[in-house]
Amino acid sequence: MTRIKVDPQQLSKQSHELEILDQCISAAARISYTHQPTAHQVLLRSGSLKLLKFEPTTSRKLTSPLLICYALVNRPWILDLSPQRSLIQNLLNEGIPVYLIDWGYPSRCDRFLNLEDYLTDLLDQCVDCASQDNNGRPVNLMGVCQGGVLSLCYSLIFPHKVRNLISLVTPADTSPANFTLNHLAQEIDATLATNTYGNLPGKLLNELFTALQPMRLGLEKRLAAGRQLCADDETVKHYLLMEHWLQDCPDLAGEALKDFIELFFRQNALMSEQGFELAGRHLKLADLRQPLLNIYGKRDQLVPPEASAALKNAVNGKDYTEVGIDAGHIGVLNGSRALHTLPPLIYNWLKKREPQ
Amino acid sequence: MNEQLLNMIGQWLEQFEQELNTPDSDQYSAGAEGQSPQGETSPHADLLHRITRQSEQFRHFASQLLSLCDDEHHIETDPLIDCFRKHLDQLNLEWILSSWPLPEQLTTVLAIFSQQNSTLNEELQHVNQLLQRLLGTLGPHLQPSLVQQLRTTLEDLRDFARSRQQYLEHLSRINSAALDLFSQRLQGTTISELEQLHRLWIQSYEECYQQALSQEEYRQAFAALCNNAMALRQHWQQQLDHFYSSCGLVTLAQYDELSRQHHELRRRVRVLEQQASHQRGSSSHFKDRHDSNQG
Numbered sequence: 001m002t003r004i005k006v007d008p009q010q011l012s013k014q015s016h017e018l019e020i021l022d023q024c025i026s027a028a029a030r031i032s033y034t035h036q037p038t039a040h041q042v043l044l045r046s047g048s049l050k051l052l053k054f055e056p057t058t059s060r061k062l063t064s065p066l067l068i069c070y071a072l073v074n075r076p077w078i079l080d081l082s083p084q085r086s087l088i089q090n091l092l093n094e095g096i097p098v099y100l101i102d103w104g105y106p107s108r109c110d111r112f113l114n115l116e117d118y119l120t121d122l123l124d125q126c127v128d129c130a131s132q133d134n135n136g137r138p139v140n141l142m143g144v145c146q147g148g149v150l151s152l153c154y155s156l157i158f159p160h161k162v163r164n165l166i167s168l169v170t171p172a173d174t175s176p177a178n179f180t181l182n183h184l185a186q187e188i189d190a191t192l193a194t195n196t197y198g199n200l201p202g203k204l205l206n207e208l209f210t211a212l213q214p215m216r217l218g219l220e221k222r223l224a225a226g227r228q229l230c231a232d233d234e235t236v237k238h239y240l241l242m243e244h245w246l247q248d249c250p251d252l253a254g255e256a257l258k259d260f261i262e263l264f265f266r267q268n269a270l271m272s273e274q275g276f277e278l279a280g281r282h283l284k285l286a287d288l289r290q291p292l293l294n295i296y297g298k299r300d301q302l303v304p305p306e307a308s309a310a311l312k313n314a315v316n317g318k319d320y321t322e323v324g325i326d327a328g329h330i331g332v333l334n335g336s337r338a339l340h341t342l343p344p345l346i347y348n349w350l351k352k353r354e355p356q
Numbered sequence: 357m358n359e360q361l362l363n364m365i366g367q368w369l370e371q372f373e374q375e376l377n378t379p380d381s382d383q384y385s386a387g388a389e390g391q392s393p394q395g396e397t398s399p400h401a402d403l404l405h406r407i408t409r410q411s412e413q414f415r416h417f418a419s420q421l422l423s424l425c426d427d428e429h430h431i432e433t434d435p436l437i438d439c440f441r442k443h444l445d446q447l448n449l450e451w452i453l454s455s456w457p458l459p460e461q462l463t464t465v466l467a468i469f470s471q472q473n474s475t476l477n478e479e480l481q482h483v484n485q486l487l488q489r490l491l492g493t494l495g496p497h498l499q500p501s502l503v504q505q506l507r508t509t510l511e512d513l514r515d516f517a518r519s520r521q522q523y524l525e526h527l528s529r530i531n532s533a534a535l536d537l538f539s540q541r542l543q544g545t546t547i548s549e550l551e552q553l554h555r556l557w558i559q560s561y562e563e564c565y566q567q568a569l570s571q572e573e574y575r576q577a578f579a580a581l582c583n584n585a586m587a588l589r590q591h592w593q594q595q596l597d598h599f600y601s602s603c604g605l606v607t608l609a610q611y612d613e614l615s616r617q618h619h620e621l622r623r624r625v626r627v628l629e630q631q632a633s634h635q636r637g638s639s640s641h642f643k644d645r646h647d648s649n650q651g
Contacts, residue, residue, distance in 0.1 A: 007429065007546055008422060008425050008429050012422065108608075108611070108612075108615070109611075109614075109615040109618065110615075111612065111615060112615055112616045112619040113619065117619070117623070120626075121622075121626055177570070180566075180569055183569065183570070183575060184569065184575060184578060186575060186579070187575055187576055187578075187579030187580075187583075188579050188582045188583065189579075189582075189583045189586070192583060192586050192587060192590065193582075193586055195590055196586040196587075196589050196590040196593070197586075197589075198608075198612065211578070212569075213562060213565070214561075214565065215557070215558040215561045215562055215565070216558055216562055219554060219557075219558060220554070220555070220558050
C-alpha cells in the first residue's frame with residue numbers, strides 16, 4: 001500500500017482559515033454591492049424589453065451608433081458591471097454612442113414569442129429607434145454570444161439597416177466536437193421542455209451550463225470563493241456582483257428557444273451552404289453584405305474558438321476581420337485584458353468603415 | 357387548514373404588493389441589488405449559504421485527513437481515497453438533487469413520508485408503493501380518467517427514478533475513473549493544502565468527465581434524466597389543470613391558450629401595420645410623380 005506525505009501544520013492552519021472564512025462570510029453579507037450602471041436613458045419599452053441609450057463621455061467620433069444586441073440568456077449588465085469593469089463605459093470613452101438592448105425577463109405570457117418575433121419585431125424596433133435617434137443612419141450592430149447569431153440573421157433580413165456587424169463570442173458553427181453544449185442538448189426534447197415549463201427556467205439553463213464542467217464551474221469556483229471573500233471590500237464587491245450576475249438568469253421564451261435549438265443546434269443552419277428558412281425568408285450567410293469584425297475568446301469553453309472562427313469561411317471572402325482575445329467566454333466581455341484591448345480596437349475598425 | 361391557506365394568500369399579496377412598488381426604471385440593475393424581479397430568494401444570501409455549507413464540509417474533510425495521519429505525517433492511499441470518495445459523493449448527490457427537482461407538490465409528499473436516514477430513492481419507492489396501494493383500494497370507485505392519471509404518475513415516477521439511477525451510475529463510473537487517475541498523480545506529492553488536493557482532483561475529474569461527455573451513452577443518460585423529469589412535471593401539471601378545471605378555476609393551459617391567441621393577434625397587427633406603411637409609401641410616391649408630371 002502506498003503512502004502520501006502530508007503537511008499537518010499546513011492542514012491545521014487551513015482548517016483554522018476555514019473557521020475565519022465563516023466570519024468573512026458574515027462580514028460579506030453586510031457589504032452593500034448595489035449595481036451602479038453607467039448613466040443612461042430608456043429610449044424604448046416594449047413588453048419586458050428596454051432600449052438603453054448611453055452618451056459618449058468625449059466628443060462623438062462616429063456618425064453611426066453602436067447597437068449592442070445581447071443574448072437572451074443571462075443579463076446584459078455584465079457589459080457594465082461596475083465603473084471599474086465596464087465595456088460600455090470604455091466604448092463611451094472612445095467617443096462611440098452606445099445603445100443596449102435589455103431583453104428583460106420574459107413572463108409566462110411571452111412563451112409564444114418565437115425567433116421571428118424577436119428578429120422582425122423586437123430587434124427591428126430597437127434598430128429603427130436607434131437609427132431614428134441618429135438622423136436615420138444605419139446602425140453598427142454588435143451581437144454578443146447568442147445575440148451574435150440574432151445579429152447575423154437580422155443583417156441578412158434587413159441588410160439596409162445595418163452598416164457594420166460585430167460578433168462577440170458567437171456560436172456560428174455548432175458542429176465542432178468540443179462544442180459540448182450542443183452535444184449535451186442534442187437528445188433533450190425541446191418541445192417537451194416548452195410544453196412543461198412554458199418558458200425554460202433560467203435556473204435550469206444555469207445547471208446545464210454547469211454540467212459542461214461540473215468540477216471546474218462548481219467545486220473550483222467555490223474553493224476560490226473563500227479567498228475572494230476574505231480580501232478587501234472592493235474585491236468582495238466585485239466577486240459578489242459577478243456571482244450575482246451569474247445567477248441572474250432570465251427564463252427563455254419557449255418558442256424562441258425551440259426555434260433556436262432546432263435551427264442553430266440541430267441543423268447548424270448558419271453553416272449550411274444551401275441556406276435556411278427564417279422569418280419567411282431564405283437566408284444564407286454567404287449573402288452577408290456588411291463588413292464583419294469577429295471577436296472570440298481563445299480560452300472560451302462555452303463557445304469554442306472554432307465555433308466562432310468558422311464565420312470566416314461562411315462569409316466567403318468579404319470584408320472580414322478576426323480577433324482572438326486570450327480570455328474565456330466571460331473574460332471577453334468583462335476581463336481586464338479585453339476591457340483594455342477591445343474598445344480601441346472596435347473604434348478603429350468602425351472608424352475605417354465610416355462613410356466618407 | 358383554512359388559516360394556513362389565508363396565511364399563504366396574505367404572504368402572496370404582500371409579495372405581489374412589494375413587486376408592484378418596485379420602480380420599473382430600476383429593472384436594468386434590479387438583478388444586482390440582492391432581489392431578483394421575480395421576488396425569488398436573494399442570490400446573495402443563497403451564495404453565502406452555499407459557501408458556508410461548503411466550508412463546513414471542507415473543515416470536516418480536513419479534520420478527517422488529519423485524523424488519518426500517522427506519526428510520520430503520512431496517510432495511506434486507500435483510506436485517503438475512501439475518505440475523498442465520500443466527500444465527493446456528497447457533493448455529487450447535492451448537485452443532482454438541486455439540478456432536477458421533482459414537482460413541488462411531490463416534494464411535499466416526499467417530505468411527509470421521508471424517514472430519518474432514508475435516501476431519496478427509498479423515499480421515491482415509498483411514495484410509489486403508497487400510490488399503488490391507493491390505486492388498488494380506490495381504483496374500482498374512481499372515474500376511469502382519474503385512474504388513468506394515477507397510473508401515468510406511477511409510470512412517470514418509475515421512469516424518473518430509473519433514469520436518475522442510471523445517470524448516477526454514469527457519474528459514479530466517472531468518479532471511479534477520476535479517482536484512479538487522481539491516486540496515480542498523488543504518488544510522490546506532499547499534501548500541504550486542501551486546495552492543492554482539490555485542484556489535482558478537478559484536473560483528473562474534468563479529463564474523465566470530458567471523455568464521458570463525448571460518448572453517446574452518457575449523453576443519452578443525461579437526456580433521459582432531463583426528459584423524464586420534464587415528463588413527470590408535465591403530467592403532474594395536467595392533473596392539476598384537471599383538478600382546477602373541475603373546481604371552476606382557470607387552468608395554466610387555458611392561460612397559455614389566451615397568451616397564444618394574444619400573440620397571434622399581435623403578429624396580425626404587425627403585418628397590417630407594415631402593409632399600411634407600404635401603402636402610405638406607395639401613395640406618396642404616386643402623388644410625387646403626379647405632381648412632378650403636372651409641374
